[in-house]
Amino acid sequence: EVQLVESGGGLVQPGRSLRLSCVASGFTFDNYAIYWVRQAPGKGLEWVSGISWNSGGIGYADSVKGRFTISRDNAKNSLYLQMNSLRAEDTALYYCAKVVPAGFIDFWGQGTLVSVSS
């Protein structure tokens, strides 16, 4: 059974940092690209960042470029998102999502909630 379990969310003040993690199981992690996708409360889905199977390809949304860093450790079946200089508009549920080679998402985790507020 495929599982993606996110953690690391919480309440943080503006300007501070947070590191999200996602642990994968039930599939060969290092065969797949993974995305971070976020959803602000009551809003739609927004792609945040993606990383290829071997970390050779990395991309960011303009809204987080220069502040967020995605990484993965295939030996630990884990994905990370280092979030610096957090803003109120970064408040959202952050999902990690498994991406098939064609490019669409075939499985989503349950998400971890990040709240940025003073």
Add this chain to the structure above:
Amino acid sequence: DIVMTQSPDSLAVSLGERAAINCKSSQSVLYSSNNKNYLAWYQQKPGQPPKLLIYWASTRESGVPDRFSGSGSGTDFTLTISSLQAEDVAVYYCQQYYSTPPAFGGGTKVEIK
């Protein structure tokens, strides 16, 4: 960047009736070399993560009921629920995976009339 626009924002349909959701991309997501449309549809029920329904614009994911169908090509796409069931109440999103950044439509909320 490709922008995805869905319509309507919400719709209310009677049980057993047909629901249709539209999705328009700001540029074509049809890749000429393989004649495939890089367009997916997801369903998100309250309190749950999204679930893949359809990819390549019209291919149903395994286990998805056949009342869900996708159509369209190029820039205009439609998700149709042929006979709405109570368990279909959800928000539906389209997404292009033709180019980076991948982009989602704003979502369409489907309710029972």
